[in-house]
Amino acid sequence: MRLRNIPGADEAILNSEYCIKEPESKKGNWQSVFSSTQPLHIEIGMGKGRFIMDMAAAHPDINYLGIERYSSVLLRALQKMEETPMPNLRFICMDAADVTEVFAKDEVSRIYLNFSDPWPKDRHAKRRLTSRQFFARYDAILKPDGRLEFKTDNQDLFTFSLEEIPEAGWHLDASTRDLHHDSVLNEGNIMTEYEEKFSSKGNPICKLIASR
Numbered sequence: 150m151r152l153r154n155i156p157g158a159d160e161a162i163l164n165s166e167y168c169i170k171e172p173e174s175k176k177g178n179w180q181s182v183f184s185s186t187q188p189l190h191i192e193i194g195m196g197k198g199r200f201i202m203d204m205a206a207a208h209p210d211i212n213y214l215g216i217e218r219y220s221s222v223l224l225r226a227l228q229k230m231e232e233t234p235m236p237n238l239r240f241i242c243m244d245a246a247d248v249t250e251v252f253a254k255d256e257v258s259r260i261y262l263n264f265s266d267p268w269p270k271d272r273h274a275k276r277r278l279t280s281r282q283f284f285a286r287y288d289a290i291l292k293p294d295g296r297l298e299f300k301t302d303n304q305d306l307f308t309f310s311l312e313e314i315p316e317a318g319w320h321l322d323a324s325t326r327d328l329h330h331d332s333v334l335n336e337g338n339i340m341t342e343y344e345e346k347f348s349s350k351g352n353p354i355c356k357l358i359a360s361r
């Protein structure tokens with residue numbers, strides 16, 4: 150994602166009730182930031198937040214946390230939340246490499262990764278959000294019956310992710326390299342900003358579901 154430094158983004162985030170400050174202090178106690186106790190689903194690398202906001206609206210019986218590294222990107226989602234607040238959705242501005250400092254064992258029921266940065270150079274493979282190093286972090290926070298869902302239009306990243314799943318000791322539950330023509334996996338699909346952009350250019354969308 151191309152970044153612009155948006156003046157005031159850090160301050161806006163600090164002042165927003167929808168962005169959780171010092172997220173490590175909520176470790177093991179995330180339900181306290183929501184009005185109802187219900188399963189917790191997180192999206193890592195949420196970008197401007199269209200997917201997680203649509204999910205939160207469609208599933209009021211789930212609590213959602215959107216994680217985004219850059220305040221300038223997260224700002225867009227915060228602005229939308231100010232217009233249409235949702236009790237089951239909050240945001241965190243952080244690097245996902247630190248998820249084990251922020252979530253306790255078994256605290257998360259589902260992890261969404263959408264159009265994650267590909268980090269194409271081999272020497273950067275461990276930065277990919279579907280690398281075995283990241284799966285080890287997810288191991289530490291995901292419930293035993295939890296799952297991870299990943300979408301991308303990047304064929305190389307998808308192939309890499311399929312290979313990392315068994316290396317990490319996880320199972321592949323389902324996958325497709327053409328989500329929008331897969332009647333089973335596409336049912337109830339909610340598009341992300343990048344999914345809309347790349348599928349409109351004719352790129353097929355890949356999706357996998359993995360569990361432990």
Ligand code: SAM
Pocket residue numbers: 150193194195196197216217218219222243244245246262263264265266341342343344
């Ligand atoms: N998920 C959105 C979508 O599908 O439209 C945005 C996709 S964009 C290519 C990837 C996003 O993930 C960027 O906003 C980037 O800042 C964020 N991101 C990448 N690595 C991250 C990390 N380690 N921790 C948190 N966010 C990250």
